[in-house]
Amino acid sequence: MTVDRPRAFVSRQSLPRLAPYVRLRFDPVRHAWAVLSPERVFWPDAIGLDILQRCDGKTPFSVMVMSLALEYDADGGEIDRDVGAFLQQWADRLLVRL
Amino acid sequence: MTEVPLPPIAMLAELTHRCPLQCPYCSNPLDLLKADREMATECWLDLFQQAADMGVLQVHLSGGEPMLRRDLEQFVSALAHAGVYTNLITSGVGLAGARLEALAGAGLDHVQVSFQGANAETTARIGRHSGAHANKLAAARQARELGLALTINAPIHRHNIAQVPDYIELALSLGAQRLEIANIQYAGWALLNRRHLLPDRASIEHQAATVEEARARLVGVLEIDFVLADHFATYPKPCMGGWGRDAFVIAPDGAVLPCHAAATIPSLRFERFGSRPLADIWRDSPAFEAFRGTNWMLEPCRSCERREFDWGGCRCQALALAGDAAATDPACVRSPLHAAIATLVEEALSTSEGTGGDLIAPYAFRRIASA
Numbered sequence: 001m002t003v004d005r006p007r008a009f010v011s012r013q014s015l016p017r018l019a020p021y022v023r024l025r026f027d028p029v030r031h032a033w034a035v036l037s038p039e040r041v042f043w044p045d046a047i048g049l050d051i052l053q054r055c056d057g058k059t060p061f062s063v064m065v066m067s068l069a070l071e072y073d074a075d076g077g078e079i080d081r082d083v084g085a086f087l088q089q090w091a092d093r094l095l096v097r098l
Numbered sequence: 099m100t101e102v103p104l105p106p107i108a109m110l111a112e113l114t115h116r117c118p119l120q121c122p123y124c125s126n127p128l129d130l131l132k133a134d135r136e137m138a139t140e141c142w143l144d145l146f147q148q149a150a151d152m153g154v155l156q157v158h159l160s161g162g163e164p165m166l167r168r169d170l171e172q173f174v175s176a177l178a179h180a181g182v183y184t185n186l187i188t189s190g191v192g193l194a195g196a197r198l199e200a201l202a203g204a205g206l207d208h209v210q211v212s213f214q215g216a217n218a219e220t221t222a223r224i225g226r227h228s229g230a231h232a233n234k235l236a237a238a239r240q241a242r243e244l245g246l247a248l249t250i251n252a253p254i255h256r257h258n259i260a261q262v263p264d265y266i267e268l269a270l271s272l273g274a275q276r277l278e279i280a281n282i283q284y285a286g287w288a289l290l291n292r293r294h295l296l297p298d299r300a301s302i303e304h305q306a307a308t309v310e311e312a313r314a315r316l317v318g319v320l321e322i323d324f325v326l327a328d329h330f331a332t333y334p335k336p337c338m339g340g341w342g343r344d345a346f347v348i349a350p351d352g353a354v355l356p357c358h359a360a361a362t363i364p365s366l367r368f369e370r371f372g373s374r375p376l377a378d379i380w381r382d383s384p385a386f387e388a389f390r391g392t393n394w395m396l397e398p399c400r401s402c403e404r405r406e407f408d409w410g411g412c413r414c415q416a417l418a419l420a421g422d423a424a425a426t427d428p429a430c431v432r433s434p435l436h437a438a439i440a441t442l443v444e445e446a447l448s449t450s451e452g453t454g455g456d457l458i459a460p461y462a463f464r465r466i467a468s469a
Contacts, residue, residue: 006318019247029152030153037183038185038210091318094275
């Protein structure tokens with residue numbers, strides 16, 4: 001079997017970005033941000049939204065963690081674990097590219 | 099129900115019933131509409147705008163074969179401008195080339211290509227179209243090249259259930275993000291051909307094991323959506339996510355339906371788009387109110403702890419198998435008729451002239467005015 005697109009894993013150098021067929025948009029009817037993807041709509045919470053909005057393909061994971069730690073005035077190690085787990089989950093759903 | 103329903107998230111637009119394929123399990127009604135009953139371009143455009151305004155976030159453009167509508171690009175473009183996510187649900191016949199390029203340019207997000215078989219021979223025999231498989235492969239490859247999301251849809255029944263491992267290989271080789279292993283639902287054409295299509299329990303169990311193994315192996319590579327056949331389930335599926343709850347269907351003539359098979363329930367009357375605003379139809383049309391929420395439920399659904407999880411299952415199946423659209427879906431182990439489903443499977447297996455390897459069972463193939 002040939003798999004030309006192996007599973008991706010989060011690393012410090014990862015440059016996370018939304019998959020080209022995933023759209024993050026504000027829904028004025030429900031006053032909430034929605035992630036639109038094949039057959040599914042997700043409603044990220046405030047932290048999830050902050051992470052997804054930083055998935056621009058230019059910001060390395062390590063920088064993303066630093067800016068979120070500052071914003072949430074939280075421990076870097078904890079943010080590292082949480083954001084890493086979040087991105088891995090979204091990458092495994094094929095919604096975020098690493 | 100006096101509560102105001104939440105706005106719908108998704109809409110399935112059956113743009114046409116015309117189709118180059120004749121699959122004997124088509125989810126369209128037996129009473130297929132001819133082209134002259136289809137809504138005009140401007141009506142669809144008005145409908146899409148109203149849907150977006152009321153909160154619809156995803157539109158599934160389906161049919162029949164939606165590609166047979168020459169105004170499809172206009173629809174995709176209008177939906178994309180309104181911020182709506184567009185899924186094209188297609189046979190893939192006639193899609194590859196300039197047409198798919200134009201659709202991608204118009205803002206299409208996702209293409210779902212159905213494969214009647216995992217190989218050309220099965221695809222040709224089930225859909226009754228000799229060149230279909232090559233067309234589908236070309237369309238799927240081009241979709242990936244254009245950066246569109248790709249789902250491979252595998253409608254599963256007795257004659258292709260052994261091909262599930264091949265379908266997984268096919269989806270991987272095409273670089274699809276998603277594979278739907280969708281055991282067909284026995285309504286409409288599939289109900290008519292049920293005795294030739296129902297698989298046996300051993301095949302179903304083998305299939306479940308294959309899917310489970312592949313899912314674990316392919317995390318982060320391929321998402322496999324697995325829809326079990328109701329006839330082998332313990333609990334019913336939450337049909338449409340609940341009647342009039344998240345989604346609705348538009349028939350080619352503009353009839354606004356709670357589900358694609360709702361017209362099989364003769365007691366219901368459906369409103370046609372254009373008679374009044376779509377949001378009003380969604381809110382209080384009697385066909386939507388009939389089975390919305392839980393107030394309509396009888397026992398054992400009414401006091402069941404799963405009532406707001408599966409929403410009573412499928413109303414059309416309840417009517418088809420229990421003779422009452424408000425009855426508990428017999429797919430549910432708590433239905434007094436549940437045991438009869440196993441008998442039905444046995445009967446189907448013993449009376450069909452088609453066997454597992456034989457693809458030329460005497461189906462009633464899907465055609466306009468042939469049911």
